[in-house]
Amino acid sequence: MTKPLYACIHAAEFPAQALLRLRPDLLGQPVAVLQGTPPLEIVCSLNRPARLKGVDLAMTRLEAEAIPGLHLLARSLESESAARSVLLECAAHFSPRIEDVSQANASSCVLDIAGSERLFGPPPILAARLRAALAAVGLRTSIALSANFHAARIKAAATRGITVIAPGQEADSLARLPVALLGLDIEQQETLLLWGIRTLGELAALPEPELIARLGQQAGTWRNLARGALAHTFQPMEPAFCLRETCEFETPVEQADSLLFTAARMIDCLTARAGARALALASLTVHMELTGGLVYRRVMRPAIPTADRKFLLKLLQLEIAAHPPQAAIRRLTLTADAGQSSKVQLGLFAPQTPEPSRLDVTIARLKAIAGQDRVGSPILEDTHRSGVFRMESFAVAPSQAASSCTPDAAPARMALRRLRPPVAVRVELRDLKPVAFRDAERRYRVAAAYGPWQASGAWWSAEGWNVEEWDVLAESAGSTVACLLVRTMEAREDGRSLWQLEAFYD
Amino acid sequence: MTSAAALRIQIEHSLQHRFPAALSPMARSTLETAATGIAAVDELLQGGLPVGAISEITGPVSSGRTSLALAFIARRTDEDNVCAWVDAGDALDPESAAASGVALSRLLWVRCRDTAPPALRKPWTRLDQALRSTDMLLQAGGFASLVLDLGATTPEQGCRIPLATWFRFRQAADRTRCSLVVLAQASFAQSSAAVVLDCSPLQARSKGGTVLTGFDYQVQRGRQRFNSGSISRRKPPASVWQAATAWESEKRA
Incomplete structure (x- = not known):
């Protein structure tokens, strides 16, 4: 059976680290994080340069502002949550079994790394790789490795850098650490202080029955913790991928x-x-x-x-x-x-198409020039009303197998060139047929008029239409144009119908 | 050897490590073409519009320019190519495009607009948008054909487009193997255009004098670079082609 081995990651002053990992401009600068409602804010976390400047926890905002060069940031629980998920995700690369043991303003987790030697090398190398990976995402951590869960947790919280505790050396490794690391309340700490017990080594040396007789069953747990011998049932968590x-x-x-x-x-x-x-x-x-x-x-x-x-x-x-x-x-x-990730197998004879990522940027730039709703593919609406369409965002559809034979030449069709918006014209009629019309610039003489073609629809709604269309050949200044005249059948206030030049045949 | 030739050789020699044959144009005997789908026009052009070059389709309103360009785009999209239509006048009719056979899902349509209020509008706004959009699309690459629709731009405005712009378009079209088709009332690209087709209307066709069924157009080859030596001089410089209205085509089908 594989021997148990745990690695504890401890990120101290996590509120400060969570903010500073996204602020490279504050690297090496003294920074303190404030929490609380103004003006009663106090320092809840700080980095090492700030500590060297004399900043301390629970310092008020006024006191902190008096220190020159100190940057004050507001605590962000969202940033901490995001940073914590980053930490757990990074740890998950080394072991899927992770238990969160965060306390106070530090973020800690313990990894079960038993049996991972073949994957990541010996424990010191694994620890170095783990620390480097966390440093790459902007987190400064200390890491301790031990065969005992709690020994790794306590050692990581008390030391910097990487510590590897050899099997059987847990008690020696923890002996010089203060008893405060056990999470005792003030009264319990004072009792031990009165007895002259300041370190875990001194606590571990006490006889267990007498200790339990005086401080209760919990004292036995403390003693085992101090000896690095307390057993632990690992409770792995599943970090959510967000x-x-x-x-x-x-x-x-x-x-x-x-x-x-x-x-x-x-x-x-x-x-x-x-x-x-x-x-x-x-x-x-x-x-x-x-x-x-x-x-x-x-x-x-x-x-x-x-x-x-x-x-x-x-x-x-x-x-x-x-x-x-x-x-x-x-x-x-x-x-x-x-x-x-996209993996597209391009065909040897497939036609050339725009590169998707480059096309996205190009379309975004085109939209900045022409307008958001004016770049894309036209989609015809399911209606009999002419000239109705909507714009959809353009995306290159996957290439279909091109037909091997050349398509037969279909007869060409006359295309329209729309005038948007349509131009209002004054039309002269003879026998109910247009014989001439005039827009703002010129007068057209109608050489031939084909129509009328009547169309209507959606009469039950406000978008209803009822029009009469004429295909007209008109002459003006020696040139002939073919155009589409549309007459709106609803009479206006003056009793006349509205005539509009909607498009040219071209 | 003349002094100019000697000077050219001297410059080319000094730049040889950076630009091989810097001042000697690359010899091109043949040019790849793409069929327009209209037999008369393809015959006139000996295959179709050139690929990787600028083609200009010029003519007045109702001369069949747009129908010809749409037929070309329909053919290109039918071959699974991606095309773009830069519309300076916002005049494209999607129904006509679909009726011509254009796969609208493979057509990127850029509709230029006037951003200023009507009283302060200037024609250069749309033209500037169209030229910038064309430049971006050509530089992005991947478009088999790109239509720059300047059909509503007056010749006075179009002639003011700097020649450097057309030269840049020609270079980009050549590099990305894109057929740039310019619809305009007159030829603007001048020496940068590989082909210029002058369109004009001939006559309308109708049925019984009551229904417009189609139009006859004439297309004339105004200019064509990269002519191969095997061109028969008996080929006519102009062709006549017909376009039918959508309802007439459906009736035939």
């Missing part, structure tokens, strides 16, 4: 373009996490909380799932440029849906 990144700004951001620096980092994280599962991003949802309680939400769906960070960032930039937020941004959240 591609979500959140960043909250301490001051609302006015310029939407400046968001892209933060968004680039967030997209990096999302693509990396999806890529770790051999997935790509099928859709990207931008959710912004704006000042004044407004909410901004846009969804981008690339033609195919992609993990191309530059492409996604360009799409995001074009989307924000086309739909700028109406107020300053307080919080930015990116959520992604994972999809299978």
Whole structure:
């Protein structure tokens, strides 16, 4: 049977780390995180440079602001939640069995890594790889490996870097650590202090029956913890796979373009996490909380799932440029849906088609030029009314097998060139047939008029129509044009019908 | 050897490691063509419109320009190609396109618009949008054919399009193997156009004087580069072709 082996990951000062992992500009700067309702905010987490500056936990905002060079950030539970899921996801690459043991403002989890030596190498190498993977996603952690679950947990919380406890050396390894690591309340700590017990080694040396007789059964548990001998039933958790990144700004951001620096980092994280599962991003949802309680939400769906960070960032930039937020941004959240990475087998004789990701960017740019609803594929509506269609977003349909034989030359058809909107004209009639008409610029003499063709429909609704169409050959200034004149049958206020030049045959 | 030729050889020699034959145009004997689907026009062009080059279809309103371009696009989409229609005047009629056989799902339609209020509208807004859109689509690549519809643009405005724009379009079309078809009232691309077809209306056809059934058009080859040496001089420089109305075509079918 494989010997038990556990690795504990401990991310101290997690509220600060969760905020700083998306803020590379604050790297190495003293940062303190405040929580509470203004003006009674207190420091709940801080990084090492801040501690060196003299900042301490529970310091008030006024006291913290008096320290020069200190950056103060507001605590974001969403950022912490996102960072925690990143941590668990990263850990899941090394072991599927993970138990969350987070306490206070630290995020910790223990991995059951028994039997993983062949996959990841000896325990110290596994620990180094695990720590490097966490550092890559912006988390500074300490890692302890032990055959005992609690020994690994306590050691990781008390030390920095990587610690490997050899089997049987748990008690020696924990001996110098303070008893406060056992999670005792103040009264229990004072009792042990009165006895002169300050370290776990001193607690472990006490005789068990006498200790239990004085402090109860729980004292036996403490002693076993201090000896690194307390048994534990592992309760693995299943980390939910959620591609979500959140960043909250301490001051609302006015310029939407400046968001892209933060968004680039967030997209990096999302693509990396999806890529770790051999997935790509099928859709990207931008959710912004704006000042004044407004909410901004846009969804981008690339033609195919992609993990191309530059492409996604360009799409995001074009989307924000086309739909700028109406107020300053307080919080930015990116959520992604994972999809299978695209693997398209191109045919040797298949016709050339636009590259999907490049086409997405091109269409977004075209929409920025011509308008959102003016680029796409036309779809004919199921109606008898002429000239009715709707625009749909353009996507390259999968190529069908091209016919091997050349299609027969079908007779060409006369096409219309529509005038949008139709031009109102004044028509002269003789025997109910148009003989001439005039628009704002010129007068046309009708050489031949074919019609009338009457059409009506939807009379039961407000969109009803009742028109009379004429195909007209008209002459003006020596040139002949074929056009479509439409007469609306509903009489206007002046009793005349409305004539419109709708299209030219071309 | 003349001094110009010597100078050319000297420049080419000095740039040889960067641009082989920098000042010598590449010899091209034949040009790939794509059929328009109209037999008379294909015969006139010895195969069809060129691939990777600019073709201009010019003529006044009702000269059959749009019908010819739609027939060409229908043929291209029928071969599973993806095409684009950049519409400076927002004049394309999707029903006509579908009736001509265009697979609308494989057609990207860019409808240029006036962004200013009616009183302040300028013709350059739409033209500028159309040219920029065409540039983007050509640079993106993958489109077998692209129609730049400047049918509503007056010759005075069209002639102001810089020649450098057409030259860039020609280069991009050549690189991406895209047939760029320009619909216009007059030829704007000048030397950048590989083919110029001048269209004009001939006569309308009707049934009993009450129903318009079609139109006869004349198409004349105004210009054609890359002519192969085997062209027969007896070929007519112009052809006549017919287009039927949608209802007449359905009746025949």
